[in-house]
Amino acid sequence: MVPLPDRAAALLESLGAPSRLTAHLHVVHDVACHLLDWLEVRYPSVAVDREAVQFGAATHDIGKVLYPAELSSPGAQHEWAGHQLLLEHGVEERLARFARTHASWTEPGIELEDLLVSLADKIWKAKRVPDLENLVVDRLPGEPWEVFLALDEVLDRLAVDAHWRIAHQSS
Template sequence: MSSLHRALTDPGLRPLPERVSLLLKELDAPPRLAAHLRAVHDVAAGLVAWVRERHPALGVDGEAVLFGAATHDVGKTLHPSELTGPGGEHEPAGYALLRERGVEDRLARFARTHTSWGDPDIGIEDLLVSLADNIWKARRLPDLEQHVVDMLSAASGEPKWQVFMGLDDVCDRLAAGADRRLAFQSAYPVA
């Protein structure tokens, strides 16, 4: 059994959407990348569930968020040095790769938007993928979280302080699993 297959199927985190697992196999993705995508996808599922429960009127596209979390770093298959070091070449490369493989823009966009959460035209789905990409390892970014609070408050009419308290609670709860997710990711080789 290959390391990639194990990274995609080992218990411990939610499985990726089948479409994404097949894509990662076709690309012969690094096992560590597959494990990372599962970790972020797992957190995104928790965020989507929370938003749907607490802010149902917002109508979050949960399918898009989950697909985005599961593919946000797919460009690292083309730029593997960015698996262990800094770099942003994977973002446009991942978007192009997904589009070339027939993935519609509403789902492919997360490969290019997951680090640009400060852009004015970013939607709540993009912010949730960005948030998941940080919370999976217990990294809290106050500016990102404030963008999420502002958007949720504007959509729901709920006071910002109240939205903040709820978001803070769910982020703390999800961040508490960071050690388990980090261990899961590090159990798989980079190449």
């Protein structure tokens, strides 16, 4: 598993993040790194802020330190709270935004980086979201059906390890 960015790991530790949250952020970050590697090889002409995606995946649910009930139950209070928490800890907007955008990929102004964090947050547990996947396809160059097939292949490959990621988060 790819280690969390140092800055994200230090922030989670300083906030006393529950181990379940840290494990979740770790698996989503790992999936995001695999998506970035695939994108770099398959679509080298596509410019992506790799640092932002990695930090965003590693901190997208950080607001759950303030709303721990949302670790095991649905809820969206952690999104804006996490964004604000990151800003208060000196994290710049380009990195903090993922806390509020990871569940709202249809909002105006959403970038490919936001979509990649959202996608990693779904595929880590083998959840496929066609609307989200289509938004990613629309941002990549090439014939849409070829892009879709390529994305589908990498997502299927990542989904195979979902059972391991779920067990890791639960442990």
